[in-house]
Amino acid sequence: MLKLTNVKKSFGGVLATNDLSIDFTPGSLSAIIGPNGAGKTTLFNLIAGRLRPDSGSIVFNNEEISGLPATEIVHKGIARAFQVASLFPSFSVQDSFEAAVLARHRKMNDIVRPFSQAESRDRAHHLMQMVGLESRARTLAKHLPHGEQKLLDIGLALALEPRLLLLDEPTAGMGPEERFQMIERVHELWEREQLTLIFIEHDMDIVFAHAQVIRVLYYGALLAEGTPAEIRNNQAVIDAYLGAGFEEEVA
Template identity: 55%
Template structure:
């Protein structure tokens, strides 16, 4: 289980995250939503170790991970995919995944030639199959379509077998067909993989369709938490973010 308690983050006099307490049960699929500037990406940065909190705790299976490095947090079981995919642009899909597998083993990433440790090939192909990337194994990452780059970014997090998968706007920049394929992939990963999935997403149709729990941030604070139905009909959320039914975010 992932739980944040009284999490705060300030940048000088600007409070980005204020006394946030949220629990993500093991095996759940949750969404974090809110208007631009609500503190959603900062929230992910705090959980993943990219930023240190000003105060508060981040508990993974009851252990406080505040103060751990980003790489140590990955080893402990938190993986993250980004709104803008962070890839090894000159490596093929398979090389990228095998390189990610080697990194926690203390091996240096080889930009040319083959990677050692044959076990990494099996795991890389397993994840490529999960995400529909097996036919792209030998394609250089920088040459992939936008949708496939987003899939590879998820694969890079998934290949290390995380307990918790953080997805920052997984369908950003996609057309309707790619968006539908991506969300089906995410939902399938969650159903079959036993993962705790937390996503930031602006597409409310997707959020309401797949999320078990929704957490709404506004000005760095928790505005509301609940089921899709509870959030959809919450007056404070409607006023701060969703708008009237005619104005609801697409």
């Protein structure tokens, strides 16, 4: 579904993405891990069109998307939820979803009018049910607890009807129990919606429990990729990122 070939991106003298080649298969659930500065967020920015690669190719569904505007990439079927939730803070949960539904259908001019369209209202209700926020329909986004703001952000990405969903640290800033509730919800959405899903995560318990494939970035390059069992036993990954004693910690 998504194929990156020899992708490079530098900022001044810093090579953020170093000749990166990765192939994501349709319907897969993959994790991107690596130390700070490894190029994880840069990778997402390149896929989502927020950055243009200096060289290389990014192909989605057999179509070159390198350098396309972010809005065009969204309409081709790629959506993203951010580490810090990107919301309409003064909108209610329902109005936020209705705005996203209208945007998906290129009806941005309708957003300035009251949300009365039955189609957008029905779709918004369905999305609220999907992410478990139906009881918060009239709550302003800025008044939601942190975890529910993250759910709203994921729901807004789903409103764009993506085939590929990018989640940038979906459990960031949450306590242990809340983190696992969030990733269980994400896992359910992935299965139900039959998405291809890629997530960045620093919680290794979550990564090794849920990802089908793990890819490890290190100084902008792909250090390793494989199943959780393969990555757990990869000495180069242990030395560069996971550290000694990792196997006992996640056992």
